[in-house]
Amino acid sequence: KDVAVLVPAAGMGVRLGGGTPKALRELAGEPLLVHACRRLGLAPSVAMIVIAAPPDDVAAVRALVPGATVVPGGATRQQSVAAALAVVPESIEVVLVHDAARALTPPELVEAVAAAVRAGAAAVVPALPVVDTIKRVDAGEHVLETVDRAPLRVIQTPQGFPRQTLVRAHAEAVDEHTDDAGMVERLGHKVHCVPGSDLALKITRPLDLLIAESLLAAHPL
Ligand code: CTP
Ligand code: MG
Secondary structure: OOEEEEEEOOOOOOOOOOOOOHHHOEEOOEEHHHHHHHHHHOOOOEEEEEEEEOHHHHHHHHHHOOOOEEEEOOOOHHHHHHHHHOOOOOOOOEEEEOOOOOOOOOHHHHHHHHHHHHOOOOOEEEEEEOOOOEEEEOOOOOEEEEEOOOOOEEEOOOEEEEHHHHHHHHHHOOOOOOOHHHHHHHOOOOOEEEEOOHHHOOOOOHHHHHHHHHHHHHOOO
């Protein structure tokens, strides 16, 4: 067990709606965060889970996930990850970052990402091919061009890093990034892809919650 997983869970879930922070929204009677952390806990490499919780819900999250370290999250995902990263002990050499919103991510994907970091990658991301036709448009929603989708990938979490690489990426980040591998890219490191999983979908809109219900029924733990 040599891996710490940081779980940004402090988002408000504006696109999902409902008024509750998204990580605390329930799927089959349990919060998304609980589903996510249970699967992380089943990955044999995981030594430590650090959750960045909505600041008002730190105590509630501690009660929901008793084994985890819980810190208050920040105003952006990047700030939430940085807050969680700050409490990872120096003895941990592999750090994964995993969205609470990817509640059904299988333990096997966690292991695959950790293994690729141990094998020497500076950054590891789960990737899936793009299935839709992609077009670039202008401000008036007129199509400028159809983009070749063959070299495009949809990127998921968990994303994995040697601890020092992630620490440096956060320390040197100047602008806001939607994922952590993007910050490591900016440092000039190569980012390695491993095959992603349909189960690792990010629950973002109401439709995703319906899809997740079906996926959970088909893939119980
Ligand atoms: N997140 C976070 N801190 C923030 C914003 C987001 O920890 N200030 C987390 C979310 O809780 C989620 C993950 O980052 O687990 C991915 O973000 P996203 O899916 O965008 O979640 P929300 O920001 O909650 O959703 P929305 O953008 O629709 O409000
Ligand atoms: Mg968001």
